Amino acid sequence: MRMYETIYIVQPDLGDEEIKALSAKVQDIIAGMNGEFKRLEDWGARKLAYPINKSARGRYFYLRFDGDSGLIAELERRLRLDDKVLRYQSVKLEQEVVAAAAAPVKAAEEGVEEAVEAPAAEAQAETTTEE
Known part of the structure; x- marks a missing residue:
């Protein structure tokens, strides 16, 4: 099984019952297709970058x-068939990406420290040879 995340935007004027029904529907789809549900977060209503279906705001959900x-x-x-959903996007997650991105940053920091220490050591060596 692969890890996925989906962010979908719904109409901002939906009631609590409609949002709960939509969330239950999404969880049923995952359970029906032998998926493993991890988390659903409500990010709240936010201003959209551009109007979608004449709506300037949308309510964001992270799945x-x-x-x-x-x-x-x-x-x-x-999600495409549901009129309440304005937009959605699914992304496949990879565990190695997080660890691989963190390792070069640390190596780069060590390289900077070594570069800073090297001129200081050369300057000290020059002063001892001149005496």
């Missing part, structure tokens, strides 16, 4: 789950 490509296809198909 984290494990599954396969068939699950993504079905989830996106159902």
Whole structure:
């Protein structure tokens, strides 16, 4: 199973019952396709970068789950058919990306420290040879 995250934007004027129904529907899709639901976060209503369907604001939801490509296809198909959903985007996550990105930064910091120490050591060596 692969790790995925989906962010979807719904109409900002939806009631609590409609939002709960949509969230339950998304969780049912994941469970029905043998996926593993991890987390659903409500990021609240925010101003959109540009109007979508004459709406300047949207309510953002973050969904984290494990599954396969068939699950993504079905989830996106159902989100596309729902009129309450303005936009959505799914992304496959990779564990190695986080660790690999952190390692070069640390190596680069060590390289900077070594570069700073090297001229100081050369300057000290020059002063001892001149005496």
